[in-house]
Amino acid sequence: PNNEISIREKFEKTGALNKPVDTDIYIKRTFGDESQDVKLPNHKCIVDSKTGKPFSVMSKTYATQDNEPIYEVFERNKDILDLENICLMNNGSRIFVSGGIRNSDMEVSKDDPIRRRLCFINSYDGSYSFKVVSIDFRLFCFNQMGRINRSKNKLVFKHSKGINDYVKNLPEFISWQREDLANSIEEFKAMKRHIYTKEGSLEILKTLSRQMLADKLIGSVVDKETKEKRAKTFEKDLNKEWNDIKNNFYKETNYFEQSPDLYQIFNALTYQQTHCEQRVKDDIKGARIRMESLLNGKCGSRIDLVKKECLALTR
16 A cells, blocks of 8 residues: 555566467477477467566467556546455466445444455466456455356456456446445345354354355364275364364354354354465465455355355345
């Protein structure tokens, strides 16, 4: 949040606007004799024009779209869209940029605001097409509250013409997002109205945890004690995840000094996926993997699933 520098400088300082250029690629057959190198006719190397670092090796037919349109979105719409984060990954071949829709935060209850963000995604390695996804975040704890995949909320582009048209029409899209956020807030308020006993809330929490993490129980595992192969179980194999969810829930309810409600249950589950879900020991690598998974993978899908199940309980 450095307002001393321009939006363009922010993009440039991260390397996000370093132009990708195509180069020929060769296989070196002998040391020191370049005449023996074999050129690959159907592939190209995409390289950072400023640093010389390679981004990826792709097919000759792969069309590279640079990140300039993402900068243009924020520059042209700085009165309605706040630049929040620029994250480059995989040596700069992937980019995630998030922006908050200005003056649109809404509260589920007092001092519990939700913000709708637009996440811009692009890559030079074929992992992502150029796309924009809108996602709701709870500002109190930075929980991701869902991954909005309806056609009106997700835009995917293959050609620069479509991207440029999007840049021009963004104000209308943001106006619709504000209205749609109001609908999401009403859904969260409906969860808030469903209050349970301590025992009842823990039972529902465990049921929803099983549903959210069902994909982790597919397949078999070698038992640590018997050394024999067995089917995975929630109690034995997801103990860490369940403990994280319970601890989140205890904090949400202030250790049951408040009457537990469905909204607190939902947030305990989303917090586990947003902050705790991790299989690698390296926390930085784990956070990067988790971020990708929240935007376009299993973590986001699990939150969508449990949101659907929570809303079903309000009807």
